[in-house]
């Protein structure tokens with residue numbers, strides 16, 4: 100059976116990492132247009148870099164929870180594609196194989212000039228030099244609003260062949276990820292949502308309500324024992 104899993108910030112909430120749109124979410128504390136767009140980075144790179152330095156430090160001290168560990172087990176089964184919108188690396192640190200980071204990752208740096216990637220420093224000052232081309236053009240390896248998510252060809256191919264699609268801990272607010280359930284459903288996949296509560300009643304064939312650290316291990320056990 101070919102399974103495609105999409106995860107969102109709710110997967111890491113019980114590891115202590117803030118989501119975006121819940122009551123204490125990141126977008127309650129910062130405006131997207133001030134910290135998560137290419138224009139914001141051009142306008143005030145120090146503010147944007149400080150925002151990601153803070154999130155990078157938080158993600159580095161967080162620990163994978165039972166949901167990350169269950170998905171790591173699932174990712175080793177044949178025919179499973181594991182996609183995350185999250186920029187923490189908790190799935191990778193839980194041992195998941197071949198995680199698709201469609202919105203980038205905090206522990207990676209990107210050179211805006213030559214495209215080189217390297218392990219991000221804990222703190223990235225304005226004008227950090229690229230270790231490859233030497234120009235002062237380092238930026239967080241994060242997909243900002245208005246930029247194309249990564250690995251979309253691979254994701255579209257997996258969705259078109261999926262027998263089962265699961266969306267875990269995501270509010271379904273941001274496209275293209277929010278539309279994956281429709282693509283998978285149109286090509287005949289069964290669709291399931293795992294969340295505290297249904298985000299769009301009727302949109303998924305099935306909804307499993309509850310905290311991810313309980314529902315995801317149970318769901319994975321029902322698939323692979």
Ligand code: APR
Nearest residue numbers: 107108109112118119120184268269270273294295310311
């Ligand atoms: N268990 C399961 N689900 C949870 C839990 C939990 N413990 N805690 C919160 N959730 C759910 C919320 O109900 C909500 O539906 O996680 C979801 C979090 O939604 P958002 O904060 O919108 O996060 P996400 O869907 O990942 O955002 C998508 O938006 O801002 C951009 O790039 C950013 O990747 C992000 C994208």
